Amino acid sequence: MRSPISMIRWPVSILRMAIGGRTMVRTGQVGDGREQVLLEHVRAHATAGDPDSVVDTIDDFARHHSVLMNVGDRKGLLLDAAIQRAAPALLLELGAYCGYSAVRTARLLPDRARLVSVEANPDNAEIARAVIEYAGLADRASVVVGMIGDGGATMRHLAIEHDFGPAALDFVFLDHLKTAYLPDLRSIMAAGWLHPGTVVVADNVKVPGAPDYRRYTREEEGRAWRTIEHKTYVEYQSLISDLVLESEYLG
Incomplete structure (x- = not known):
C-alpha cells in the first residue's frame, strides 16, 4: 500500500x-x-x-517517488515477450534515458548477444552506464552518446565500433524523441542494417504520440512490415491509454 x-x-x-x-x-x-x-x-x-x-x-x-520516462513494468512485459520471440543477437535501442530498458532487455539475452543503446544526453548516458554496470550487464549492453539524425557521425561510430552493417540488426527498440522515430528508422533501413525478420518495437506511439510513424506502418502493412498494435497504458498508471507497436520487417 x-x-x-x-x-x-x-x-x-x-x-x-x-x-x-x-x-x-x-x-x-x-x-x-x-x-x-x-x-x-x-x-x-x-x-x-x-x-x-x-x-x-x-x-x-x-x-x-518520481515518475520516469521508462517503458515501465506493464509495457515492459510486451518488450520482454517481443525479445523472447525474436531471440536477437544484435540489438539497437534509441533512447537509453537512465538504463531501465537496457537492463530489462539485456537480462534476457544470452552471453553472446549484444545491446547498443544510443542516448543523446551525455548525463543520461553516464547514469545509464552506471545502472547497467550495477546490474552486472556491462558485458552485454553498452551506451553510445549521439543520435541517428546527426549527419552520420553516430551511424559511422556504430558501424566501426560495434559492427553494425548489412543485415546485422535483429531487434530495434524506439523510445527516444517521437518525431525522430520515422526518420531514424528510414536511415537505418537505408543503411541496410535490417533483414527480413528484424523486429522493431516502438513505445509511446499514442502518448506523447508518433502519428507519422504509426501512419507509415499502416501504409506499409503487408509490404515492408507486419505490425501488431498493442493497446496498453502510459507507464505506471492505468488511466491514460497508450500504444506499443511491434513490427516485423518483411524486406
Missing part, C-alpha cells in the same frame, strides 16, 4: 514533469534532478549484479 508521503510525491512528480515538458524535449531530462536521484536510489536499494532487483527498484522509484 502506498504511504501518505508517496501519495503526495507521485502527483507532484507528474506535475513537475508536465511543467518541464519543453525541457524534456530539449535535453532529455525533467530538470529537477530525479535522474541522478534514481541512480543513488538504485545503489542504495537494489542488489548489485542482480538485474531483476535493479528493474524492480526502478519500478518502485517510478511508482512511489
Whole structure:
C-alpha cells in the first residue's frame, strides 16, 4: 500500500514533469534532478549484479517517488515477450534515458548477444552506464552518446565500433524523441542494417504520440512490415491509454 508521503510525491512528480515538458524535449531530462536521484536510489536499494532487483527498484522509484520516462513494468512485459520471440543477437535501442530498458532487455539475452543503446544526453548516458554496470550487464549492453539524425557521425561510430552493417540488426527498440522515430528508422533501413525478420518495437506511439510513424506502418502493412498494435497504458498508471507497436520487417 502506498504511504501518505508517496501519495503526495507521485502527483507532484507528474506535475513537475508536465511543467518541464519543453525541457524534456530539449535535453532529455525533467530538470529537477530525479535522474541522478534514481541512480543513488538504485545503489542504495537494489542488489548489485542482480538485474531483476535493479528493474524492480526502478519500478518502485517510478511508482512511489518520481515518475520516469521508462517503458515501465506493464509495457515492459510486451518488450520482454517481443525479445523472447525474436531471440536477437544484435540489438539497437534509441533512447537509453537512465538504463531501465537496457537492463530489462539485456537480462534476457544470452552471453553472446549484444545491446547498443544510443542516448543523446551525455548525463543520461553516464547514469545509464552506471545502472547497467550495477546490474552486472556491462558485458552485454553498452551506451553510445549521439543520435541517428546527426549527419552520420553516430551511424559511422556504430558501424566501426560495434559492427553494425548489412543485415546485422535483429531487434530495434524506439523510445527516444517521437518525431525522430520515422526518420531514424528510414536511415537505418537505408543503411541496410535490417533483414527480413528484424523486429522493431516502438513505445509511446499514442502518448506523447508518433502519428507519422504509426501512419507509415499502416501504409506499409503487408509490404515492408507486419505490425501488431498493442493497446496498453502510459507507464505506471492505468488511466491514460497508450500504444506499443511491434513490427516485423518483411524486406
